[in-house]
Amino acid sequence: MRIAVLDDDRSQTDLVCQVLSAAGHFCHPFQSGKELLNQLRRESFDMLIIDWQVPDLSGADVLLWAREKLSPNLPVLFMTSRSGEDDIVAGLAAGADDYMIKPIRRGELLARVQALLRRAYPSQNPIEQIQFGNFIFEARTGRLTMSGTPIEVTQKEFDLALLFFRNLGRPLSRAYILEAVWARDVEIPSRTMDTHVSRVRSKLQLRPEHGFRLAPVYSYGYRLEQMTG
Structure with a gap:
């Protein structure tokens, strides 16, 4: 599966992409919300993983655009800091399918990603x-x-x-x-x-x-x- 990952912290995108690539997915890291949005206008992805707090264009903005313009079945997982309870409520209300609290744990990340992909693309099994x-x-x-x-x-x-x-x-x-x-x-x-x-x-x-x-x-x-x- 082709997965876009947005986080302005390169160490986070490196970690997420390392886990997903090892599981056989194609991972595309983005450090900027605007950069991801421009790519979404030109490319197809099977899933988005976005950090809620990105300086130039927030995860909320990216998610709202994706829900308006892209397939309603596109699974979206967002990441937020441990203190971001308001972010969790806002993210789910904006149409995210699931969330993870940082620091990201490898096993949990893979389990959540695979569960969302199975639900979104049942015929791919x-x-x-x-x-x-x-x-x-x-x-x-x-x-x-x-x-x-x-x-x-x-x-x-x-x-x-x-x-x-x-x-x-x-x-x-x-x-x-x-x-x-x-x-x-x-x-x-x-x-x-x-x-x-x-x-x-x-x-x-x-x-x-x-x-x-x-x-x-x-x-x-x-x-x-x-x-x-």
Whole structure:
């Protein structure tokens, strides 16, 4: 999962990112609220972890913007000092899902993050078969069928298709897709992703006449939409 962490104390972002990276997440640290806000306008994240007291733009401001502009399911965990009881009340009232009191304890941080992610993205939990309409993805074998007919796909195409279906209707930034499908190999040429997207669209027939549309989002990334009517 792709997680943004906001805290003006670099030692805190280092600690949080160390714990999350070790658990297999992609962690993106920010020391400035304005910097995070600018990034949120261009990038997709699966979760936000924000310090409530940030000098330039408070955690409250970031949270209110996120709740207004981003997916209502986006999990938000905020961090506050031990004396911040008012912060806790304000944070939860503003729409945060959970909070942690500093100093941050590694085990508790990971447990809270994993719990929020499981609740926000139940379909991400690894199960043998995942079905979306006529499509059945077999996660363990990398096998994909449409209306019972196998579709020949590479592992990367399988991963990419599953990523789009798990995020149906949600625009995904190019950076998000790169990290999710190609992991740490983010040096791949830009056209490689476009080629894979084109193959997935063709092989799975993701066109309006078949009920889905896999379309580019200008200067951002791609989105898979389910057609209605």
